[in-house]
Amino acid sequence: MSTPLRSLAEVASCLSDYDPQALPVADAQRIIRDFITPIQSSEQVALRSALGRVLAADIISPINVPSHDNSAMDGYALRSADLADTAIDLEVIGTAYAGRMFTGSVASGQCVRIMTGAIMPAECDTVIPQEFTQNSSAQHVTIPPNVVRSGDNRRFCGEDLEAGKPALRKGRIVHAADLGLLASLGIAEVAVQRRLRVAFFSTGDELRSIGETLAAGCVYDSNRYTLYGMLVRLGCDLIDMGVVPDDPASLEQALRSACENADAIITSGGVSVGAADYTKQIMAELGDVTFWKIGMRPGRPMAFGNISSNGQSAFLFGLPGNPVAVMVTFYFFARPALLHMMGADAMPPPLLQVASAAAIRKKPGRTEYQRGILATDAAGRQTVTITGAQGSGILRSMVEANCMVVLHDAQGSVAAGDLVDVMLFDGLT
Numbered sequence: 001m002s003t004p005l006r007s008l009a010e011v012a013s014c015l016s017d018y019d020p021q022a023l024p025v026a027d028a029q030r031i032i033r034d035f036i037t038p039i040q041s042s043e044q045v046a047l048r049s050a051l052g053r054v055l056a057a058d059i060i061s062p063i064n065v066p067s068h069d070n071s072a073m074d075g076y077a078l079r080s081a082d083l084a085d086t087a088i089d090l091e092v093i094g095t096a097y098a099g100r101m102f103t104g105s106v107a108s109g110q111c112v113r114i115m116t117g118a119i120m121p122a123e124c125d126t127v128i129p130q131e132f133t134q135n136s137s138a139q140h141v142t143i144p145p146n147v148v149r150s151g152d153n154r155r156f157c158g159e160d161l162e163a164g165k166p167a168l169r170k171g172r173i174v175h176a177a178d179l180g181l182l183a184s185l186g187i188a189e190v191a192v193q194r195r196l197r198v199a200f201f202s203t204g205d206e207l208r209s210i211g212e213t214l215a216a217g218c219v220y221d222s223n224r225y226t227l228y229g230m231l232v233r234l235g236c237d238l239i240d241m242g243v244v245p246d247d248p249a250s251l252e253q254a255l256r257s258a259c260e261n262a263d264a265i266i267t268s269g270g271v272s273v274g275a276a277d278y279t280k281q282i283m284a285e286l287g288d289v290t291f292w293k294i295g296m297r298p299g300r301p302m303a304f305g306n307i308s309s310n311g312q313s314a315f316l317f318g319l320p321g322n323p324v325a326v327m328v329t330f331y332f333f334a335r336p337a338l339l340h341m342m343g344a345d346a347m348p349p350p351l352l353q354v355a356s357a358a359a360i361r362k363k364p365g366r367t368e369y370q371r372g373i374l375a376t377d378a379a380g381r382q383t384v385t386i387t388g389a390q391g392s393g394i395l396r397s398m399v400e401a402n403c404m405v406v407l408h409d410a411q412g413s414v415a416a417g418d419l420v421d422v423m424l425f426d427g428l429t
């Protein structure tokens with residue numbers, strides 16, 4: 001596991017107006033990005049197992065795809081020098097099939113019946129689709145004037161992928177199309193970054209696990225399930241450490257064990273100012289950890305840093321306990337950081353600009369992530385509507401939503417019809 005060379009204070013001091021008491025979202029994201037180091041370990045996997053994994057090296061194309069010039073249409077391969085301003089009659093001297101080439105040579109005034117994907121006869125440079133021809137028989141075909149130009153319907157050798165050139169770059173997350181592309185190159189195995197090991201647990205004496213009786217004032221631990229879902233979607237190997245009670249010895253033992261077995265640790269709860277929140281104290285004792293009040297809602301308190309135990313270190317994300325806050329801080333801080341640790345060259349999820357269906361109250365000076373429903377109205381216009389109560393304990397608001405309305409730091413209240421930035425959950429959740 002790699003150890004960061006600089007302390008958090010050094011990284012943060014690059015920001016001219018760094019204020020841990022009211023840190024803007026973008027600054028917190030930048031500090032995390034600068035502090036995190038990608039893992040340097042890879043493995044060979046069979047092609048299908050590479051789906052969703054991060055490529056550990058550039059893939060250089062070993063062959064040209066397609067391997068020869070070939071036809072894009074079923075029709076007739078001809079020499080474009082034979083084309084004229086009037087109809088021409090060509091002699092058909094054979095047939096080229098996909099996988100079975102025509103081996104003769106084509107003289108002026110001749111053509112070859114050709115199927116899609118068949119290798120172009122050497123002398124031919126153009127294909128006329130069969131539906132554009134007239135009077136076709138096994139021996140002859142008429143080509144009307146001005147229906148085909150020189151070079152039409154000919155696919156070039158290497159036009160998809162060129163031998164010796166990079167086909168896919170290191171850091172790419174392998175998608176379905178990439179599997180197909182790698183298969184088209186005949187590649188059976190690829191080098192991918194090893195999976196990230198992430199340990200996670202919930203803290204709080206009020207938490208009960210499913211199956212336990214819910215005493216007065218207690219709640220079922222839901223954060224471990226949302227975290228599980230979000231981490232599985234990222235392709236991490238998970239160490240689920242359950243619910244850790246709010247006592248210093250248990251927390252220290254859990255953090256040390258997580259550190260010794262994982263690349264990253266995600267906890268939920270215990271990062272605010274409550275009397276029983278020992279988490280901050282123990283985290284600070286074990287390493288270089290900072291406690292932020294971020295200028296955002298939900299998700300204001302958060303811990304981030306690097307902790308060590310027995311010579312092993314791990315990056316730590318101490319997310320707030322409120323169920324919506326844990327998801328928002330995961331999406332906007334932990335997720336990009338984990339992708340960076342995985343060596344992934346991933347773009348942040350795009351923001352769409354959509355008209356707000358109703359007015360939204362908002363104070364400038366903090367970023368708000370409101371849960372929204374993106375829909376198309378009767379006139380075919382897309383609009384976004386807030387899901388109702390936006391409390392950070394209301395997990396239903398995440399379930400009902402299909403997007404997050406991102407109201408930026410400097411932005412004030414929004415009037416009905418104003419454009420707002422929207423981030424779709426699809427692909428994230």
Ligand SMILES: Nc1nc2c(c(=O)[nH]1)N[C@H]1C(S)=C(S)[C@@H](COP(=O)(O)OP(=O)(O)OC[C@H]3O[C@@H](n4cnc5c(N)ncnc54)[C@H](O)[C@@H]3O)O[C@H]1N2
Pocket residue numbers: 202203204206207219220221222223224268269270271272273274277299300301319320321322323325392393
């Ligand atoms: N005096 C202040 N109080 C609070 C502040 C503050 O600045 N000053 N910040 C508030 C904000 S904002 C948040 S967010 C929370 C974060 O507090 P913690 O991270 O210490 O979280 P807890 O107190 O442990 O829990 C908060 C809330 O969430 C419920 N919870 C916690 N874990 C889970 C779980 N695994 N599954 C389901 N629900 C969970 C917990 O029962 C609490 O209701 O602090 C505010 N307070």
Ligand code: MOO
Pocket residue numbers: 297298299300301320322324325392393
């Ligand atoms: O950070 Mo908190 O999320 O507003 O409840």
